[in-house]
Amino acid sequence: MKRLIFCLLLLSNLAHADDGYRLWLKYDLIKDVAKREEYARSCQFIAVSNQSPILKSAADELQMGLQGLLGKSIPIVASAGSRTGGVLLTVSKDASADPQQLTQEGYRITSRTTINIASKSDKGILYGVFALLRQVQMGQPIANLSLNSNPKIRYRLLNHWDNTNGTIERGYAGESLWKWYELPATVDPRYRDYARANASIGINGTVVNNVNASARFLTAEYLEKVAALANVFRAYGIRVYLSVYFPAPKTIGGLKTADPLDPEVRKWWADKTNEIYKLIPDFGGFLVKANSEGEPGPQDYGRTHADGANMLAEALTPYDGIVMWRAFVYKADPKADRFKAAHEEFTPLDGKFDKKVIIQVKNGPIDFQPREPFSPLFGNMPKTPLSMEFQITQEYTGFATHWVYEAPIFKECLESDTYIKGKVEASPEPTLGKFVVRGKDLPVDPSTVARVIDGSLHGYKMTAIAGVANTGSDRNWTGNPMAQANWYAYGRLAWDHTLSSEAIANEWIKMTLTSEPKAVKTIANLMLKSREIYVDYNTPIGLSRPWSGVHFAPEPWQEKSARPDWTAIYYHRADSIGLGFDRTATGSNALAQYRPEVQKQWNNPETCPLPYLLWFHHVPWTKKLSSGRTLWDELCTRFYTGADSVRWMQQQWAQVKPAIDPEIFADVTGRLATQHKEAIWWRDSWILYLQTYSKQPIPAPFPKPERTLEDVKRLSEIYKLR
Amino acid sequence: MKRLIFCLLLLSNLAHADDGYRLWLKYDLIKDVAKREEYARSCQFIAVSNQSPILKSAADELQMGLQGLLGKSIPIVASAGSRTGGVLLTVSKDASADPQQLTQEGYRITSRTTINIASKSDKGILYGVFALLRQVQMGQPIANLSLNSNPKIRYRLLNHWDNTNGTIERGYAGESLWKWYELPATVDPRYRDYARANASIGINGTVVNNVNASARFLTAEYLEKVAALANVFRAYGIRVYLSVYFPAPKTIGGLKTADPLDPEVRKWWADKTNEIYKLIPDFGGFLVKANSEGEPGPQDYGRTHADGANMLAEALTPYDGIVMWRAFVYKADPKADRFKAAHEEFTPLDGKFDKKVIIQVKNGPIDFQPREPFSPLFGNMPKTPLSMEFQITQEYTGFATHWVYEAPIFKECLESDTYIKGKVEASPEPTLGKFVVRGKDLPVDPSTVARVIDGSLHGYKMTAIAGVANTGSDRNWTGNPMAQANWYAYGRLAWDHTLSSEAIANEWIKMTLTSEPKAVKTIANLMLKSREIYVDYNTPIGLSRPWSGVHFAPEPWQEKSARPDWTAIYYHRADSIGLGFDRTATGSNALAQYRPEVQKQWNNPETCPLPYLLWFHHVPWTKKLSSGRTLWDELCTRFYTGADSVRWMQQQWAQVKPAIDPEIFADVTGRLATQHKEAIWWRDSWILYLQTYSKQPIPAPFPKPERTLEDVKRLSEIYKLR
Structure with a gap:
């Protein structure tokens, strides 16, 4: 992207055409000279004492971004000394020594005579740098800043359904970004731009291969290739994860079984995991689709999902890695209701999973439809961390042709009230958007899906969210240029699910398309209405x-x-x-999987909101x-x-x-x-x-x-x- | 400070980074100021009287190219008037009124006080413009030019083995360039750059879909998409062709048969062809893989390849389109020798094909191996035009990883002597590389494969050559940047098969990589040795x-x-x-398909050249x-x-x-x-x-x-x- 900016500067007399490659990280020169100079006065230098790879990425990005936006080159120095008017990047364990506590990846931006970006970690600094750049890109003031931001969810991942042969299952923007035949020796410069784009919206992990997984990825040959990607992503705080093929101990290990309770199988996974961590010390862990749509799994050996997941968790015990086990299961039974399958299979296993396991649940009970009720699993596994799987790629929403802004889809699910902790009655005079506590038995906040996912409802220690990526090798990454907004919105909501669809749309439009106010308003309106249309x-x-x-x-x-x-x-x-x-008691009775308050909303065809009517009646x-x-x-x-x-x-x-x-x-x-x-x-x-x-x-x-x-x-x- | 300098150096390096998109049409500023000014004195304006789309492409390309190379903007004018020191683009029917006759697509470049690019056709002018630009790109003088060039083969095609779902059979550079779901409404600007690149090397046709063809391409919906591509390509002299699925009258026509002798089937093809020409008036014709590797064909109805091909030729009769029928056939018979199959099936049909039919033959008898003897079909169908099918994409030569410069593969086949007209004895003192005529019975030139293909041996009126494309959606088009040279070399040889591998390599290197003499020499040497390695x-x-x-x-x-x-x-x-x-008489006796002089070369294991030894013994x-x-x-x-x-x-x-x-x-x-x-x-x-x-x-x-x-x-x- 760096390269492209310069090419564009050099060729600026030839064309203004934009091929979309730079996404929302355009860093074009700010046209308003007064504003530009105002920013420049506050950004005369970048001070960073340490030279870790992530801090270097942060400083380089800030330098490149400001150079593009302000049209002047900003030096990076080791120390500000007594100078003011610059940007300080400060990693400090003490960054939490004040009332508004920062978590590990959070950041604080304050500005008076200098702009200080502080965090407890290098990654927090990187996120803070992108936040500062966003302020400038959007033309917001940066004097007297006081921004605090913590991610609400710990593992914020993209899932790539990418195959070894370069195809993408449900991909509509070209081939896979990963060039397996070329790796590890040839490392496409684009991998770095991918990492930059993700880091800019707070994504900190990526599952690089399809959940319908090839066992190839666990061979020594492919692990080297995966490690080459990890080496690029690491400097942007992004960890690599792999989807695994459950019978791999048979297909590539030469064992006679893949039974998760077999000691040899367990040893094989432990050895394989050791091998992976030798190559990729910050490896993130495994994603598993098992006993689902024909994929093999532990049930082939009379074992449970928990048996399978816990075996992998055991292999990961020596390391800081996790198991993401998908709940997307259903049987080919014409009499059953697929809607009910995941709840039926998984709720009996609540509490039986290792602490390194998280169950990855699609937002709805079926499969990424343009509108679905929230999955009845949310809230119904209080002893098991559940993570959210959203689909960014438009499998059911018009591929790369139809313009569908997805933030409202994501928000609709996240804000759904599961009523797991009962009904919250809002105060007649709500103060600061908070709810009034009526008594010990009444919850403070509604039991939204978001609060299941962010861990606050059940006190999960591990929290995660996954978005099935819409990226591909197309020059503009997403095929439809407007679909870039869905990647952006997913990342922003993964960081902070309380952001509004509208606010995110405005950010994206201003950074990506135009800052002309009337156009921004028109496009935002289009985006917000696009899904309902x-x-x-x-x-x-x-x-x-x-x-x-x-x-x-x-x-x-x-x-x-x-x-x-x-x-x-x-x-x-x-x-x-x-x-x-008919999913009422006269039909499949899937509604019984929800709490009574939810059932009440949807049970009566007279009062069921029209958007959900034919889902249940x-x-x-x-x-x-x-x-x-x-x-x-x-x-x-x-x-x-x-x-x-x-x-x-x-x-x-x-x-x-x-x-x-x-x-x-x-x-x-x-x-x-x-x-x-x-x-x-x-x-x-x-x-x-x-x-x-x-x-x-x-x-x-x-x-x-x-x-x-x-x-x-x-x-x-x-x-x-x- | 050191760090700042480092960063600036880094940025200045990045400013020159090249992602390969521009191929050999780089048009970077010439560094030698004196040379630049010398060129500029001869190129002060571009004069073109007519505004046909192809002439506009030619003038625009020349303007853009010279602007980049010379760093100044060159006006396009309708007439030079009395001015000198410019480039005249002159279409004239009289361009052939002199000894060195120009054919329809040929061009002549002469320069004295002005540079005159003359041709009988707009297309010739376009090719002449690229030839002039090539002179400048290579740093050659353009004063006192006198270049005459005619293509030796009439139909110079790329074959794309691209599928409707975006995959490419044997593609190693990303997805298909054609975005079928987006077309016709969304027209990728890249299609134009594809056409420019092809026109620059004289390619004048493209088969856009896989020979293992989908019937979709013949539906009204897809023909609209194909027409949108044709609309872009037309301005660069490139016609669009389609691979057809032989049973299409059944699959999309609703007929009960696809028998080529059935009147309803013939009518269906005639109607379909009319429909195509209404949308694409300059449609090129059909390419057919039939009764080959499981693809259906006329033999399914007891008919011959000729019956099938002639039916399509009949449908094309009202139009300027052709049928390219592939000879790539072999049966799953363990006792047979696949080597012999095409010759056995096709030579009995010699003379039975309609005059609109050309038989497309792979260079070797098997399938694009790193080295093959030439196909014994060449020369053995004197009454039927044969065209050459080369494979540019590296199916058997290391995908996009291995560096194999293919011009020597192409040349090796083209220069093979079929001895169809007997042995030519070179003069002991050859003059100007010509061969001496010893008598009436002795041919003037050897009966090379090239002379079969260019029509000179048997007097074919129709001549064609096809290269299976190595292009894809990768930013640099071919995956391996060095593989761009194979696309380039194929085009140059399709235009003039007498060019040497070395000359083509030098052109490509200088236009694409560097003009530094030692580097040019080193890279050319690498390229020329790469295939043998x-x-x-x-x-x-x-x-x-x-x-x-x-x-x-x-x-x-x-x-x-x-x-x-x-x-x-x-x-x-x-x-x-x-x-x-063993393909001698003690074995499959495939050698008997060649002329005695060829047999003599290869028949004896003691004298058979080592490169061919195990092919025959x-x-x-x-x-x-x-x-x-x-x-x-x-x-x-x-x-x-x-x-x-x-x-x-x-x-x-x-x-x-x-x-x-x-x-x-x-x-x-x-x-x-x-x-x-x-x-x-x-x-x-x-x-x-x-x-x-x-x-x-x-x-x-x-x-x-x-x-x-x-x-x-x-x-x-x-x-x-x-």
Whole structure:
């Protein structure tokens, strides 16, 4: 990125086009001269006494960033001496000796005659440097700063579903960033830029390979390659983790079994772990998908998830590494409700996991749908740390074509109240946003999913969050330039889940696209509405999973698959009477996995909020909903207004043209055109198909689709051709 | 202060870092001021009267190139008027009204008071512009120029084995350049740079999809996407072609058959072709892999390759498009010799193909091995135009890791004498490299493969050449920066196969890497030796195909596969007696497919050149070869000196460091380190395996491998793990 900045400076007479490579770390010259000089007066030097790799990264980044933003070169010195007007980077164990305590990775920025970035750790300094740069990038004042910031979650990870052959499962932005055939000898300079981008938003770990894991990664040959990545990431405070293939002791160890209770198997994992730590002393640990979607696991030997996870934890005992065991499990049982599977398998194991194990739970009970209720596991394993798995890559939200800002998806789940500690009654006059304590039995704060994840609800010592990455080898990292915001938002929320979707959007826009106020407002509005628009034309009122095999083409009519729970009809349950999955007591009773207060919200079809309605109820076509429309009319209204809202997005985007780099503008304009075409395709597919059950006309004022059900079916078939 | 200086030095280094994106079209400022000013005096303006898209591309390229090279902006004017000292771009039908006739795409550059680039076509002007820029890039004089150049082959194509999902079959430089999900609305600016690079070396067509073709490309939805690419390429004289899936009339047409003699099928193809030409008026035509490696074809209906090809030709009759039908066929018969298959299937069809059909033949009879004898089809289908298929991507030559300059591979085939018109006796005193005519019955020139391909031998009207592309989404296009030279060399040879490997290497190095004379010489020497070095450690003395499934890991012991001709032992035939495939009369007699003069070269194991020996003979281990060593000792010598030569390559490369961009230097240094490691792996795999048959010791002075056969087998197994 350093290189690119200079190339751009040198070639500034040739073009202003932006290929998106620099993400939100643009560091372009601030145009307002007065402001620039004001910043420059406070940033005349960077003082750092120590030369650890992470501190060097921090000082270099600050130097490079300020050089770009202020247009002058800022010296790095070992000591400020008696000089003022510079930036001090100070690691100090005493940084916590005051009321607002810093945790290990937290930072404090104070400024008077000098700007002091203080932390108990080198990593905290690095995060503080990015925070200071963010202030400058956003044009905020840096005089009289007093910023304190601690991460709310300890392990903040990206999960890469990347394969040895360079493909990415559910990747839509090119190939894997990791070039396994070239490593370890050839180290792509891009790895460093990847680390910088992650460090800038507080991400401190990365699982480099797919959860559908290849055993290759545990061979000596591949561990060397992984170590070469770790060597780059280390200077940015990022630890490397590996997804492991559970039967590896058989496939590469030559053992006859992978039974987690077999002593030879346990020894194999212990030896392998020792081998890894010799190469990568700060190795983070293992992520495991076992007995899930055909992946082998401990149940193949009559053992439990706990047996499997605890075996790996034992191997990690000598080291500072953890086991992240995924709860994404379900059986191919046509009579069962997949919604209930993870809760059924995992809650009986609560308390049986080693203290190095954390259970990684997807936000919803199914699989990263555009809208899902929160997983009923959250709150229901009080003796076991649970971590959150969000999906940043847009597997079910339009690949790299559709513009869906995901912070509202993440926030919706994090802010959901599990009611694990009962109902919190807000004070009629809330002070400072806090809740009033009514008595010993009443909790102070609601039992949100966020408080499960950040450990505060059950007092977990270990807290973690994972985002399935949307990065790839595309020059702009994420395919759709607007999807960079999802990577950014995930990182910012992993650090502090109380940030608002809007605040994060504003940060990202100003650093990445433009600081022109009207354009910032227009784009932020687009971002904040984008997810609801997508849901409306794609899966409104609680619909889910109407996709064909690649999760791209609409196929609500799909009724055959290798497994019943991989068909579309399994989920929407359309019939002559109505639509939706009855998960009340008359149906699968999945609702019983939630607390009574939650059940009360969703149990009654009359009062269940429309966004969740078809998740829990089979609703007759002519049933009048709370909107005043029948189900059928409400569906049509959503599909039509949703698709039409993409036109509104196009119009809004057209207005910001003068404020946006022309290459980025053209790119997004093209994607919105495709999104509009596909939104209408989605709308037509659903409506034409559901109409065969509802037998209802399309209500005024909406026109009939211009094609038949056969037409849209044919369109979907294209995506099944080799 | 020291630190500050260091940082500034670091930054100034980074300012020059080169990510390889610009390929050989760098246009960096010429450092020699006198030279720059000399050029500038001749290039004060660009005059072009017409504004066709291709002429606009030509003028824009010249302007951009000269601006970069000379550091000043050059105006484009409609007419030079009476001014001199500029560059005139002149399309003129009269450009051929002189002795050295120009063909349609040829160009002439003359310079006195002005530089005149003349051609009969806009495309010729574009090629002339790149030729002029090349002169300047290489520091050659441009005063008193008199360059005439005509392409020797009419259709000069890249073949992309790219799939709809973004993967590339045998691609080692990232994903496909074509972003199918985004097209047609989003048009990556990179498509234009792809077209520029190709036009600069004279490539005038591109087959955008894999020969193992998806029927998707013939759907209305995908044709729109292909048309969007064609719209970009057209301004650079590049036509788009499609690989077609032969049963498409069934899979997407809904017909019950794809029988090429069925009237409905013929109508379907005619209609589809009309549909294509409506969208892409300059569409180039179809490439077909049929009845080959499991792909369906006309033989499924009892028809011949000619029936299939002629049906497509009929559909193309109203248009200026062609059918390229591949001769890459072989049956899974353990008793047959795959070497003979294409000749056996295709020579009986000579003269039976429509005039729009050209048969595309791989350079060798097997499959793009590091060294193969030329295909016996060349010269043996005098009534049918044959085109050449070279592989640029390094499927069998070390992926993107090993440095193999391929011009010598291409040249070796092109210069092979088929002796179709008998033996040419060179004059004892050759004049100007020409051969003396001894009498009416003796040909003027040898019947080289090149003269089959360029049409001069049999008077083909249609001539074509295809290179399987090594491009991908990697920033530097080809993964290994040195592999850019293979794309370049292919294009240059497609234009003029008489260019020498060395001349092309020099051009490429000077335009791409450095003009420092000693470095140019060192790198050219490395390039010219690289292929022989690879052959020595990989497949010496005529060995072939010792690869595991992905064609990466050595697996000479592989004896099981879905087909017998997909095992390694099928090819090398090692046993207790010796090694090699007997293709003489005592064996498969494949040699009989060649002319007697060729047979004479290769038929006798005593005189057969060592590079081809094991292609044609099963040689006893202890047999003394022309080198004076036994077969076993010669093999060991090749494997050891080959692997050791990679160390020499590393040392040579280290010497050019001061002359090379640091990022490129580091990248290649890393790849060479891996290449060396893998060369030893190859050596050890072959030697340890063959030793189980030869029972011979490794001759002095070579040390025994440091590992066992089991060790290297285990290493290969890694590449078969998921």
